[in-house]
Amino acid sequence: xxxxxxxxxxxxxxxLIMVLVVSNVLMRLLGRPIMGSYxxxxxxxxxxxxxxxxxxxxxxxxxxxxxxxxxxxLGFRKVMDIIVSIFISLFxxxxxxxxxxxxxxxxxxxxxxxxxxxxxxxxxxxxxxGFLIYFLVSLGPVLESLKKVVQK
Numbered sequence: 001x002x003x004x005x006x007x008x009x010x011x012x013x014x015x016l017i018m019v020l021v022v023s024n025v026l027m028r029l030l031g032r033p034i035m036g037s038y039x040x041x042x043x044x045x046x047x048x049x050x051x052x053x054x055x056x057x058x059x060x061x062x063x064x065x066x067x068x069x070x071x072x073x074l075g076f077r078k079v080m081d082i083i084v085s086i087f088i089s090l091f092x093x094x095x096x097x098x099x100x101x102x103x104x105x106x107x108x109x110x111x112x113x114x115x116x117x118x119x120x121x122x123x124x125x126x127x128x129x130g131f132l133i134y135f136l137v138s139l140g141p142v143l144e145s146l147k148k149v150v151q152k
Contacts, residue, residue, distance in 0.1 A: 002054070007055035014048050103127065
């Protein structure tokens with residue numbers, strides 16, 4: 001449910017990017033471009049990508065190696081699936097941790113964009129939120145696989 005909500009927000013931000021880019025082009029024709037539009041598009045694109053990660057994972061939209069994986073023995077495939085899922089979850093946890101540290105460092109330093117003066121840290125924490133949801137979604141298959149192994 002949360003990943004669906006974040007995906008809807010990312011869709012809104014994507015539509016906002018389109019409106020901003022078209023408006024900027026039209027305003028340039030009138031000699032009055034939108035100041036900071038490049039920065040706004042960068043901020044919004046970062047948020048679009050990070051907020052949609054969990055939804056993409058639920059939909060199975062990430063790259064998979066099914067062609068090779070499906071040729072393996074079923075038992076080996078299950079074991080490998082658990083191992084790969086655990087590594088993916090651990091990797092996402094590391095990304096989540098490091099991104100949170102970086103976002104907090106941006107908050108502490110007070111770093112802002114050059115043209116608009118908008119602080120970077122809210123975007124950083126939005127990326128952290130996106131990776132948190134992605135991590136939680138990735139834990140689902142790990143827990144399911146471990147539950148099946150324990151039940152047997």
